[in-house]
Amino acid sequence: MISFDRVSKRYESGHQALSNISFELGKGELAFLTGHSGAGKSTLLKLILAIESISGGRLHVNGTDLARIKRRQIPALRQQIGTVFQDHQLLFDRTVGDNVALPLQVAGYSPQDVRRRVRAALDKVGLLSKEKTYPIRLSGGEQQRVGIARAVVNRPRIILADEPTGNLDPKLSAEIMSVFQQFRQVGVSLLIASHDMALISGLGQRIIALQEGKLVGGSPRSAAADQEYQ
């Protein structure tokens, strides 16, 4: 689903955010992206979403070559990707339900479908009772879960998450991780940036580690290949 081939990213300021990154994430795979802040985790996610363009190498997302993507093709790419943003990116003048509805409205679903799916997604993150509440009245952890509901509501093929458990207590973190696992089982590919090593190591999932914009460890090959190797 996602294929990095010697990808590099250099910002206009001259800052080399990523260099020579190669890894693949297959269908139904879950991988954690780790590294200190500034290691390039967020930049890597931005490249996948075509928020930033790559400076070198090749990057394919669900068959789309991001080096050649046209501006008007970007919305369709993003509609296939559910993203949990580190800073939530919620709209505070809309209710929780309306926030979660956004990816569906963007994709042109009917209001009836939107409503049903929104409720299903909110139910999954345990916030069904907050559908009509405004995000400002929610705790940081609850806002985070609204962001997660919004990321999964459109049943994307790829889910990207930037520190999705950053504001959650261990119990909730584990619950959210199990939600992600469920998506994995139905063929969704997930790439989760996190520095919560305690949580990650307990899950026994594939790890892609970044340091100063370079891959320093983990398993650049797919998990399936790894299992074969073992």
Add this chain to the structure above:
Amino acid sequence: MNRAKPVGDQKAANVTKKPSKVANFLQNHQTDAISSLRKLLQLPWSTLSTVFVIATALLLPACLLVLNKSLESAVESFRSGARITLYLSADTNPGRGHEVSINLLEIEGVVGSEYISSEAALEEFSSATGLSSVLAELTDNPLPAAIVITPSQPDLGLITQLSEQFALLPEVESIQVDESWIARAEAIAASFGFLGQSLGLIFAIGVSFIIGNAVRMSVVSRQDEIRVIKLVGGSDGFIARPLLYTGIWFGIAGALLTALVLLLLVAGANSALQATADLLPGLRLQGPGIDGLLLLLGSGGALGWLSARISSFYYIRAIGL
């Protein structure tokens, strides 16, 4: 590739298919149209001031076009009463005059020909002026006999051509046609029309800047919202859609206000002209009419849509992402 069906949502997944495009399209447009109208009404003063500026800009060309239309139709009504008067020489006797007037009916383009003897002319003149006692003193009748010709069409070319023909007749001494002032009125009407159209074009550009700027402010104030929509895959078209309705509402509201003021102005002008109705029948301002009003509203809406489209796509793109 198959669409992923997340666990626990399979029931819903079986029921919902990819949305039926047309129905959803219409439903979503309706939602956007209503919500953008509601947003405008939430800021009544800022909306009203924009609408007022638009109406002010549209009013001048609309007035000129109304003047043009009224003058043209006034000219038309005067023209249908167009006559050519042939004054006969003094040595033409009444019998000959009659004969000429009957012969003239044979000419193509002539539908009426009436002989007025010098006596009849004098009589009419004295009754019209009330100078009968003065005129009775006269030993000679100073008025010539005349033939009044009605042309088949109130067409300036035909009238000119007939006049040239009549001038060749030996009995005709002079010819009077009220054509020059008709031509003048026509020229004035045409100049109003030209001014109305040119100013209409110039002010349309002005109006599109006004609407474009209102849309720009809306984009700027919704910048954070637009970023989020872009991040979840909203296209520029999706983001612009409510703004296009904002433009359409501005255009229609501006045109509506213009139409209202225009109708009031026409009514006011006509009540002033009423005083001269006896002297100048047919001189009335004509309102824009139903088709004129529909044209005004339609072009207002279209102009609003177009300028909102140009402006919104430009500024949405400028946000980046």
